[in-house]
Amino acid sequence: xxxxxxxxxxxxxxxxxxxxxxxxxxxxxxxxxxxxxxxxxxxxxxxxxxxxxxxxxxxxxxxxxxxxxxxxxxxxxxxxxxxxxxxxxxxxxxxxxxxxxxxxxxxxxxxxxxxxxxxxxxxxxxxxxxxxxxxxxxxxxxxxxxxxxxxxxxxxxxxxxxxxxxxxxxxxxxxxxxxxxxxxxxxxxxxxxxxxxxxxxxxxxxxxxxxxxxxxxxxxxxxxxxxxxxxxxxxxxxxxxxxxxxxxxxxxxxxxxxxxxxxxxxxxxxxxxxxxxxxxxxxxxxxxxxxxxxxxxxxxxxxxxxxxxxxxxxxxxxxxxxxxxxxxxxxxxxxxxxxxxxxxxxxxxxxxxxxxxxxxxxxxxxxxxxxxxxxxxxxxxxxxxxxxxxxxxxxxxxxxxxxxxxxxxxxxxxxx
Amino acid sequence: xxxxxxxxxxxxxxxxxxxxxxxxxxxxxxxxxxxxxxxxxxxxxxxxxxxxxxxxxxxxxxxxxxxxxxxxxxxxxxxxxxxxxxxxxxxxxxxxxxxxxxxxxxxxxxxxxxxxxxxxxxxxxxxxxxxxxxxxxxxxxxxxxxxxxxxxxxxxxxxxxxxxxxxxxxxxxxxxxxxxxxxxxxxxxxxxxxxxxxxxxxxxxxxxxxxxxxxxxxxxxxxxxxxxxxxxxxxxxxxxxxxxxxxxxxxxx
Numbered sequence: 001x002x003x004x005x006x007x008x009x010x011x012x013x014x015x016x017x018x019x020x021x022x023x024x025x026x027x028x029x030x031x032x033x034x035x036x037x038x039x040x041x042x043x044x045x046x047x048x049x050x051x052x053x054x055x056x057x058x059x060x061x062x063x064x065x066x067x068x069x070x071x072x073x074x075x076x077x078x079x080x081x082x083x084x085x086x087x088x089x090x091x092x093x094x095x096x097x098x099x100x101x102x103x104x105x106x107x108x109x110x111x112x113x114x115x116x117x118x119x120x121x122x123x124x125x126x127x128x129x130x131x132x133x134x135x136x137x138x139x140x141x142x143x144x145x146x147x148x149x150x151x152x153x154x155x156x157x158x159x160x161x162x163x164x165x166x167x168x169x170x171x172x173x174x175x176x177x178x179x180x181x182x183x184x185x186x187x188x189x190x191x192x193x194x195x196x197x198x199x200x201x202x203x204x205x206x207x208x209x210x211x212x213x214x215x216x217x218x219x220x221x222x223x224x225x226x227x228x229x230x231x232x233x234x235x236x237x238x239x240x241x242x243x244x245x246x247x248x249x250x251x252x253x254x255x256x257x258x259x260x261x262x263x264x265x266x267x268x269x270x271x272x273x274x275x276x277x278x279x280x281x282x283x284x285x286x287x288x289x290x291x292x293x294x295x296x297x298x299x300x301x302x303x304x305x306x307x308x309x310x311x312x313x314x315x316x317x318x319x320x321x322x323x324x325x326x327x328x329x330x331x332x333x334x335x336x337x338x339x340x341x342x343x344x345x346x347x348x349x350x351x352x353x354x355x356x357x358x359x360x361x362x363x364x365x366x367x368x369x370x371x372x373x374x375x376x377x378x379x380x381x382x383x384x385x386x387x388x389x390x391x392x393x394x395x396x397x398x399x400x401x402x403x404x405x406x407x408x409x410x411x412x413x414x415x416x
Numbered sequence: 417x418x419x420x421x422x423x424x425x426x427x428x429x430x431x432x433x434x435x436x437x438x439x440x441x442x443x444x445x446x447x448x449x450x451x452x453x454x455x456x457x458x459x460x461x462x463x464x465x466x467x468x469x470x471x472x473x474x475x476x477x478x479x480x481x482x483x484x485x486x487x488x489x490x491x492x493x494x495x496x497x498x499x500x501x502x503x504x505x506x507x508x509x510x511x512x513x514x515x516x517x518x519x520x521x522x523x524x525x526x527x528x529x530x531x532x533x534x535x536x537x538x539x540x541x542x543x544x545x546x547x548x549x550x551x552x553x554x555x556x557x558x559x560x561x562x563x564x565x566x567x568x569x570x571x572x573x574x575x576x577x578x579x580x581x582x583x584x585x586x587x588x589x590x591x592x593x594x595x596x597x598x599x600x601x602x603x604x605x606x607x608x609x610x611x612x613x614x615x616x617x618x619x620x621x622x623x624x625x626x627x628x629x630x631x632x633x634x635x636x637x638x639x640x641x642x643x644x645x646x647x648x649x650x651x652x653x654x655x656x657x658x659x660x661x662x663x664x665x666x667x668x669x
Contacts, residue, residue: 038640
């Protein structure tokens with residue numbers, strides 16, 4: 001199996017450095033994206049289709065990051081794109097909204113268990129910020145409880161005290177508890193009784209650099225009970241996991257009902273729209289907020305979102321993703337064991353997280369991921385992965401073949 | 417957020433004055449200034465702040481925490497007083513070891529003056545490759561030591577330290593100086609020696625790049641992207657280290 005080279009990607013990155021801070025900023029950049037070693041990873045894509053993308057040098061990758069989530073049906077899914085392009089012929093960003101907005105909201109209300117209404121934005125962070133504003137406006141309280149290791153976007157309230165450009169005042173009302181830590185949550189809510197507006201959390205802990213953790217039995221029921229007892233709005237950040245675990249929402253998947261739930265990523269297969277959904281008692285509060293954006297009512301992404309959710313329903317998306325996730329991680333584990341490595345798989349199969357447990361530094365894991373990427377399977381060493389509908393059994397077999405060769409390459413450098 | 421006087425005092429003592437040990441190891445002129453007929457030690461004791469001792473023997477200095485058993489003791493009534501002395505705006509009067517006053521005035525004070533030349537070099541001085549190398553290496557050790565002081569004492573640094581897992585970080589320059597940043601129970605300790613068993617590695621590709629970073633001409637995150645800074649291992653540790661590094665710049669800037 002040949003190893004990728006990235007001459008054109010490197011040239012493009014050098015060009016980007018001249019005009020873009022850091023060349024590529026944020027989570028797709030080589031620093032936040034943990035490109036270790038840097039030279040093992042491509043920088044710019046040339047095209048994408050199905051479960052693959054091709055970089056500037058023509059290297060093809062089976063993509064387990066799916067654009068960090070949005071690619072849920074396959075890049076360029078024909079049904080979603082047809083709906084979007086049909087709508088584009090009619091109208092998109094106009095002075096008053098299209099009824100597509102109502103249709104999409106009705107579909108979400110019909111689909112998502114806790115949803116009595118939907119409010120559309122563009123990014124996941126738009127919806128988490130709206131959720132926090134809603135909770136504060138509704139409760140007239142300031143404080144918000146976060147789960148350690150959280151990521152809820154990049155708005156000032158969601159940043160951390162030690163991040164550059166963040167003031168202590170920006171995060172002064174943030175309280176923290178551990179994942180699955182009911183006694184800790186009880187303590188924080190009791191100590192701040194009458195002051196906490198919201199508890200915000202992902203449906204399970206899918207943080208970076210650590211094994212992902214599912215909710216302990218009874219955890220969410222107890223959280224719901226505590227939020228009700230203390231008058232706290234329960235916000236589920238389902239931006240990452242939403243529609244991959246359960247089309248009715250990840251709160252439904254785990255057997256409880258959120259007050260507010262945030263969706264983005266898988267909602268429209270890459271067309272840019274996000275949604276905050278919530279229960280009836282918060283609807284008038286949201287209606288009273290000053291919160292909008294130039295493109296938030298564009299019709300094309302609504303049409304794409306409708307087509308995406310309808311297709312996910314038709315194919316039984318979450319069940320398929322779980323099955324494919326189990327299939328691929330099972331084969332990866334086998335390949336690891338064959339080379340004498342212990343590959344730990346955690347989190348939900350549809351969003352599996354990987355870690356080689358043979359050292360405590362992740363260095364072996366980083367070496368293995370780099371070897372996979374160089375052979376055409378795009379994994380990351382720090383983040384959960386994503387399954388999409390276009391991934392085939394043949395792709396999974398190819399992944400296993402690449403993984404085995406990559407494990408062998410690492411084993412040769414680190415003999416038993 | 418601005419720096420606080422107590423953290424600055426810890427940094428000034430452990431990182432800045434502590435770098436005299438590196439200066440004497442790297443710079444012959446410093447060794448000559450530090451040479452004494454008999455070993456002599458200078459203790460610094462700050463009320464409500466740090467304590468440390470610089471011990472001089474055969475031209476080489478070593479720094480250790482605590483001011484017990486020193487030959488000359490310099491007491492400071494507050495962290496601000498030590499900071500003023502390091503900033504050249506105040507003096508210290510020994511409470512013990514008055515017979516060693518001549519060492520303080522004739523050797524120690526000129527030595528701190530030499531240290532300042534290496535830490536705040538004139539641009540033309542950096543044109544000399546030998547000076548550039550020594551100056552950057554001394555600066556490296558100042559920053560390596562400062563990381564732990566900021567992590568342990570600064571409010572924002574503490575926040576980063578509280579989120580840092582245990583382990584040793586190999587912090588260094590390729591083919592140049594290296595230090596171990598040891599994290600145990602969210603407390604940081606800098607050991608000015610290469611790391612034997614790192615859980616994370618952060619390596620600058622050259623002394624030149626290190627100099628640019630120390631001078632604020634380039635940003636670490638961008639250099640990671642270009643591969644000029646290599647990182648591997650437990651990246652969450654380096655993420656926090658980078659945030660503490662940002663805070664170090666606030667104190668040393």
